[in-house]
Amino acid sequence: MGYKTYTCPIARDCGGCEWLAVPYPIQLRRKQEQVEGLLGEMAAADGCELEPIRGMDEPLRYRHKAATPFAHGARGRVLCGFYAAGTHRIVPCRDCLVEDPRARRILGAVAQTAERLHIPPYDEDRGVGVLRHAVVRCGYATDDVLLTLVTRVDELRGAERLVSELRAACPEVTSIVQNVNDRRTNAILGRRCHTLYGPGHMHDRLLGCTFEIGPTSFYQTNPAQTEVLYRLALEGAAGARRVLDAYCGTGTIGICAAAESPDAQVVGVEQVSGAVACARRNAEANGVAQRCRFVAADATAWMAGAGREERFDVVIMDPPRAGSTPEFLAGVAALAPGRVVYVSCNVITQARDLELLRERGYRLTRVAPVDMFPHTKHVESVVTLERR
CATH class of the missing domain: 3.40.50.150 (Vaccinia Virus protein VP39)
Structure with a gap:
């Protein structure tokens, strides 16, 4: 067999x-x-x-945490997905076999919303732009979903509209947090966080x-x-x-x-x-x-x-x-x-x-x-x- x-x-x-x-x-x-x-x-x-x-x-759908970088695409598009192996070229992805089914759809919605609202993605070569990464955690034994938006700047202009549109596109998200990473680094997360919606954390059970x-x-x-x-x-x-x-x-x-x-x-x-x-x-x-x-x-x-x-x-x-x-x-x-x-x-x-x-x-x-x-x-x- x-x-x-x-x-x-x-x-x-x-x-x-x-x-x-x-x-x-x-x-x-x-x-x-x-x-x-x-x-x-x-x-x-x-x-x-x-x-x-x-x-x-x-051995599928086991990852309850997923992340994406963002980058400029043609005609003002905001790209998201995975970095190609050994590079910082983004490979677009709508669904991933090993991730919770909710995760990649939420990350894609962040890119589409940022594109509509003209929130510029981070340019790592020049160190400019706003939106660096998004990280989503989905509950295993709960329905909680925590979305973290990683930005280069503390002041996220249009944050209220961004949150409103994300909540409409992804009603399963229970918390949205802004994490600020203003360093020139490959590390995803910075040290400062601001809660934009919900309690700013999630719960799960083990x-x-x-x-x-x-x-x-x-x-x-x-x-x-x-x-x-x-x-x-x-x-x-x-x-x-x-x-x-x-x-x-x-x-x-x-x-x-x-x-x-x-x-x-x-x-x-x-x-x-x-x-x-x-x-x-x-x-x-x-x-x-x-x-x-x-x-x-x-x-x-x-x-x-x-x-x-x-x-x-x-x-x-x-x-x-x-x-x-x-x-x-x-x-x-x-x-x-x-x-x-x-x-x-x-x-x-x-x-x-x-x-x-x-x-x-x-x-x-x-x-x-x-x-x-x-x-x-x-x-x-x-x-x-x-x-x-």
Whole structure:
């Protein structure tokens, strides 16, 4: 029996789904082999089996966050879509196989409305123009939709009419926010936000917990697989009374851990102060604020300072793609928790960090890969370690 494959009319130009033409079972096998190649030897040395990768039943429409740049087109048109691979040439796109069906239509409506209202798109070569990007987040377990318009300038002329027309074209949008990015940079978002319509944020649910998501909040793009990922992390932390949630963002994993276990006390550490404020609101909304404490600090610096006075049964760590630091890992070993749960979006840096933890007295007890981004080469993994 042949495998099912997927086709996209702009796949060659876009390049975002580099494995789209590869049957999904083969994609999963390749990712499993990638994790085995990086973690298999140390898992075997520790007597730990590497589990089969958790894939999706239907690997489509999984991205609940989508974005577009804008550019000048012929005859005053405003172009939107994706950058062609390795360039800043926009490939127009009306629909994307891996995005929530609402997303690309909303982004297209922003371009059409800007064109009608003569709001000039940003020219990155000259550093002029107004509209740089739009980002849309669609609720997974809610009907909330948050639209963020990224502009070069603070003053968005005709903002009221723009909002009115967008609301008419996209009635499903529940919040519209202006984000200001006046830097000459490839980064999409800037630091300042102005709410133009609605509450200025949205809500979604994971594992029965409700989370506030703002324009600059980190929130996983594939919520269905995020629940798989978090469930594995919570299984690694099962029974713990004192939990450290390092690199906690808006507190998602730690709050889910507190909600699952009525005895758990959670400390979350995150360097982005806005995310920490959001984590505190999320803890309050989920009825666990009395058992969750969130600290605005760099995880490595906190571990070397105030963290030395704490005691934890489990450390859950979910660092960025660059991984953790030797100083943080040394701090974890000094705290001597019974278990460490390492959630990673980059198995290469995870393997490096796991070696340091093994040298400091920990052994792997579970390795579970998760496919968060079908049709791409990216793979995530959750590794549980125990103190020897």
